[in-house]
Amino acid sequence: MKVLLVEDDEALASGLTLALDDAGVLVEVAGDGRSADFLVSTERYDAIILDLGLPDGNGTQWLSAWRDRGNELPVLILTARDRWSDKAAGFSAGADDYVTKPFETAEILFRLRALVRRAHGHAHPVIRVGEISLDTHSAQVTRAGMPVALTAQEFRLLSHLVHAAPRVVSRSELTEHVYDGDAEPDSNVIDVQVSRLRRKLGSHSIETLRGQGYRMLAGVQAR
Amino acid sequence: MAARLRRLPIATRMLVSALIMVLLVLPAAGGLLSWNFREAVNAAFDKRLESLLNVVLADVSYDARTDALVVSRALGDSRFDSVFSGWYWQVRDDGERVLASRSLWDQRLAVSQRRGLTFRTMTGPREQSLRVLERDIRLPNLNDALHVQVAADLTEVETQIASFQALLWLSLATLGSLLVALIALQVRWGLEPLRRVEKSLRAVEQGRQASVETDLPKELARLAGAINTVLERDGRLIERGRTAAGNLAHALKTPVAVLTTLAERLPQEQQQIMQAELKRLDDAVRHHLARASAAGPVALGVERKLNAVLKPVVDGINRLAVRRGLVFEERLPKNLQVRMDAQDLQEIVGNLLENAVNWAVSSVVLEASIKNSELLISVTDDGPGMSPESRQQALSRGGRLDQSKPGSGLGLSIVSELVALHEGKLQLGDRTGGGLCAQVLLPLPPAV
Numbered sequence: 001m002k003v004l005l006v007e008d009d010e011a012l013a014s015g016l017t018l019a020l021d022d023a024g025v026l027v028e029v030a031g032d033g034r035s036a037d038f039l040v041s042t043e044r045y046d047a048i049i050l051d052l053g054l055p056d057g058n059g060t061q062w063l064s065a066w067r068d069r070g071n072e073l074p075v076l077i078l079t080a081r082d083r084w085s086d087k088a089a090g091f092s093a094g095a096d097d098y099v100t101k102p103f104e105t106a107e108i109l110f111r112l113r114a115l116v117r118r119a120h121g122h123a124h125p126v127i128r129v130g131e132i133s134l135d136t137h138s139a140q141v142t143r144a145g146m147p148v149a150l151t152a153q154e155f156r157l158l159s160h161l162v163h164a165a166p167r168v169v170s171r172s173e174l175t176e177h178v179y180d181g182d183a184e185p186d187s188n189v190i191d192v193q194v195s196r197l198r199r200k201l202g203s204h205s206i207e208t209l210r211g212q213g214y215r216m217l218a219g220v221q222a223r
Numbered sequence: 224m225a226a227r228l229r230r231l232p233i234a235t236r237m238l239v240s241a242l243i244m245v246l247l248v249l250p251a252a253g254g255l256l257s258w259n260f261r262e263a264v265n266a267a268f269d270k271r272l273e274s275l276l277n278v279v280l281a282d283v284s285y286d287a288r289t290d291a292l293v294v295s296r297a298l299g300d301s302r303f304d305s306v307f308s309g310w311y312w313q314v315r316d317d318g319e320r321v322l323a324s325r326s327l328w329d330q331r332l333a334v335s336q337r338r339g340l341t342f343r344t345m346t347g348p349r350e351q352s353l354r355v356l357e358r359d360i361r362l363p364n365l366n367d368a369l370h371v372q373v374a375a376d377l378t379e380v381e382t383q384i385a386s387f388q389a390l391l392w393l394s395l396a397t398l399g400s401l402l403v404a405l406i407a408l409q410v411r412w413g414l415e416p417l418r419r420v421e422k423s424l425r426a427v428e429q430g431r432q433a434s435v436e437t438d439l440p441k442e443l444a445r446l447a448g449a450i451n452t453v454l455e456r457d458g459r460l461i462e463r464g465r466t467a468a469g470n471l472a473h474a475l476k477t478p479v480a481v482l483t484t485l486a487e488r489l490p491q492e493q494q495q496i497m498q499a500e501l502k503r504l505d506d507a508v509r510h511h512l513a514r515a516s517a518a519g520p521v522a523l524g525v526e527r528k529l530n531a532v533l534k535p536v537v538d539g540i541n542r543l544a545v546r547r548g549l550v551f552e553e554r555l556p557k558n559l560q561v562r563m564d565a566q567d568l569q570e571i572v573g574n575l576l577e578n579a580v581n582w583a584v585s586s587v588v589l590e591a592s593i594k595n596s597e598l599l600i601s602v603t604d605d606g607p608g609m610s611p612e613s614r615q616q617a618l619s620r621g622g623r624l625d626q627s628k629p630g631s632g633l634g635l636s637i638v639s640e641l642v643a644l645h646e647g648k649l650q651l652g653d654r655t656g657g658g659l660c661a662q663v664l665l666p667l668p669p670a671v
Binding site for chain 2: 012
């Protein structure tokens with residue numbers, strides 16, 4: 001999962017980035033509304049965490065601008081102002097959820113995962129594809145009920161495939177959502193990680209479609 | 224009684240005092256006038272009798288040849304000749320000699336024992352009420368004293384007085400009613416600016432006007448100006464408090480948020496201490512900010528539709544509920560009017576709904592109604608509900624229920640404080656079939 005964090009306070013941004021990174025979320029930071037605006041229109045994210053108090057205008061103004069342009073990304077608002085008049089303004093600008101400062105990383109993760117899951121059309125926190133299930137709350141993966149240990153990057157990769165299932169996910173989409181924008185992986189890295197996932201989850205769990213990308217297989221193993 | 228008298232409307236006071244004046248002063252004046260008139264008429268009548276008596280006195284003589292009294296020339300007035308006309312004269316001694324006007328015919332007037340000039344009132348022939356003037360004289364050739372009397376019917380005087388009085392009371396009554404009418408007009412015109420102030424105040428109270436009209440007489444214009452100043456300052460103070468509270472929140476919360484995220488990276492033991500302290504800090508900030516931002520009951524407030532006031536909150540919660548896969552039902556009556564600070568109301572309902580959305584399994588319901596001039600707002604969720612102990616704790620200051628559940632913070636205790644500020648009540652009850660039913664009872668300000 002890759003999110004854009006729009007936060008002008010550097011200490012908070014770096015702290016949150018570290019904490020989210022530990023939980024397997026890829027974070028890119030924008031320090032003000034203008035750079036966030038640029039990133040939103042050029043990069044692909046799964047969600048945006050938006051602080052309302054930005055140096056160049058209120059976060060709600062930027063959010064309404066994005067919504068007006070047809071951007072439907074889930075937006076989690078981060079606000080120090082917890083009066084309802086402020087929250088209501090955030091919602092009417094198009095926010096999907098909010099967390100008030102100060103917060104625990106767990107709270108952000110909880111809201112973020114729920115938003116992304118719902119954006120992909122999954123109502124239940126546990127997404128199942130075949131005998132693989134992914135608990136979006138606890139970030140746990142099980143195969144036929146048995147827990148599977150994954151690295152952070154493996155988890156991100158699988159999480160994206162599982163959320164997108166049964167759609168085919170292209171390699172470029174995976175590159176954008178799973179890996180840091182600055183460190184473009186060569187296609188070999190993806191192949192290697194997919195084969196590692198296959199080893200842990202079963203050879204028929206992920207299908208490679210030549211020239212198109214990858215897809216989770218629900219098929220034969222389902223019981 | 225005294226209190227009621229103190230609150231008597233000004234117009235009533237002025238009318239009552241004017242009425243008392245008219246009812247006391249006019250009759251007194253009338254009585255005095257009437258008495259004076261009677262006195263004057265009576266005095267004039269007596270004067271006339273006296274001059275008539277003098278004529279008789281001057282004319283009466285004794286004829287010793289015929290041993291009879293003689294009046295040489297008749298009194299000019301013909302009424303002395305027409306029988307029982309009420310005008311009489313009579314001269315007699317203590318014996319048999321009597322001379323009287325023709326009008327007295329066969330009747331005679333009684334003689335008093337007094338010697339000098341005597342006025343008296345007596346009943347004459349045919350029950351006539353007579354005014355009699357008599358005097359005793361002595362003639363040179365007669366031993367006996369002569370009693371000379373002149374009498375006149377008082378009916379004439381009485382009629383005169385009666386007609387004067389009728390006229391007097393009629394004109395006094397006319398004057399009185401004219402006075403009352405004029406005073407009523409005066410009160411109406413004089414108090415008209417006050418009525419305008421009252422109307423203008425009502426318009427402000429009902430939110431149709433922002434300030435009180437100042438196009439008034441100078442005494443009232445200053446008062447209206449003062450009211451406007453207070454109103455303006457009131458609004459500014461609330462606004463300034465809210466802005467300051469919001470800015471303080473922003474300034475404080477970002478550093479606290481930084482510390483909270485940093486604390487998560489500390490070793491378990493230190494992390495717990497840090498987090499507990501940070502939570503206390505945050506709770507204190509939120510608690511006092513909520514209080515500082517609250518307007519509380521307002522003296523003059525706009526009456527608004529409840530569903531319009533709550534629309535931003537309801538819309539936000541709606542979006543939140545959809546994102547969290549919950550069904551949110553808003554059952555607010557269409558035409559319920561409330562007179563309460565909009566932001567306070569949004570804060571109360573918003574926090575209740577937020578709490579419900581955080582705990583609900585599948586549904587949240589918002590309802591409102593008027594019960595015994597109290598506004599009842601209830602928020603129901605189908606979550607796990609609350610034990611009596613946790614309810615107690617939630618209603619106390621800073622009670623934080625479950626630290627593991629994100630977002631479940633001070634919400635209920637802030638609601639409880641805001642509701643108390645508005646002299647209302649927060650009740651936490653069970654929903655039938657499990658879950659929490661939070662009810663807020665707010666007294667509605669009396670309609671103005």
